[in-house]
Amino acid sequence: MDEFPLPPGLDVDQFVENVKLAISNEGAHGHVEFFAYGSSDSFDYGRYLESMSFTPAKVVDKRPRFYRLLHSMLNWVHKRQRFGGQKNLLVIAKAMPGQDNITMISFLDEMIVRGHNVFTVVPEGCSPENFDYPEPILAWHWSALCSGNRSIDLSSAYPTDDDDDDSGPETDRAQGVKRASETDAAGSARKRLQKDAADSQN
Numbered sequence: 001m002d003e004f005p006l007p008p009g010l011d012v013d014q015f016v017e018n019v020k021l022a023i024s025n026e027g028a029h030g031h032v033e034f035f036a037y038g039s040s041d042s043f044d045y046g047r048y049l050e051s052m053s054f055t056p057a058k059v060v061d062k063r064p065r066f067y068r069l070l071h072s073m074l075n076w077v078h079k080r081q082r083f084g085g086q087k088n089l090l091v092i093a094k095a096m097p098g099q100d101n102i103t104m105i106s107f108l109d110e111m112i113v114r115g116h117n118v119f120t121v122v123p124e125g126c127s128p129e130n131f132d133y134p135e136p137i138l139a140w141h142w143s144a145l146c147s148g149n150r151s152i153d154l155s156s157a158y159p160t161d162d163d164d165d166d167s168g169p170e171t172d173r174a175q176g177v178k179r180a181s182e183t184d185a186a187g188s189a190r191k192r193l194q195k196d197a198a199d200s201q202n
C-alpha cells in the first residue's frame with residue numbers, strides 16, 4: 001500500500017465495493033479477499049483491520065514485503081485448489097529491480113500456465129506495452145480500479161492471432177509490441193473468462 005495508497009476521501013469499505021464492481025463488470029465473480037502490506041511509517045494498520053475483507057500486515061522493508069506478497073499469493077492458490085476452478089489474482093504492486101522482478105514474472109507466468117487469471121494494476125500514465133509483468137488478461141490504472149471503472153483496453157498492445165491486422169511478428173518486435181502468441185495462453189484466457197461470464201448468465 002506504500003506504492004498504491006488509497007485516494008484521499010476513499011474509505012476501505014468503499015474501496016472493497018469498488019474493486020468488486022470493477023472486476024465483476026469484466027466477468028470475474030465470487031468471493032474477494034485482500035492481502036495488504038505496507039511499511040510501519042506509512043501504513044494505517046487499524047484502518048484496514050476494521051474491514052473483514054482485508055488481511056493487513058506491516059512489513060517495513062520493500063524487498064521482504066515483496067516476497068511476503070509472493071508467499072501469500074502462492075499459499076492462497078494452494079489452499080483453494082481443493083475447490084477446483086480458476087483462480088483470479090489481482091496484483092497491485094510495482095515491479096522490483098533485477099532478479100526479484102524476474103521471480104515475480106516467473107510466478108505470474110506459472111499461474112497463467114496453470115489456467116488461472118492474472119489481473120494487474122499499473123501506475124497512472126503507464127501504457128500497456130510498458131507493463132513490467134507478463135501479459136495480463138485484465139489491467140487497470142489505479143484510479144480507475146479505486147473508482148470501480150472499466151479496465152484498460154489491451155488490444156492494441158497484445159493483439160491475438162485472430163485479430164485482423166497486417167502486422168507480423170517482425171513488425172511487432174520492431175515496434176516493441178508483445179503478441180499474445182509469443183507469451184502464453186493469456187489472450188485465449190481472457191476470451192475464456194468472457195465466455196464463462198456469458199455462460200453463467202444463460
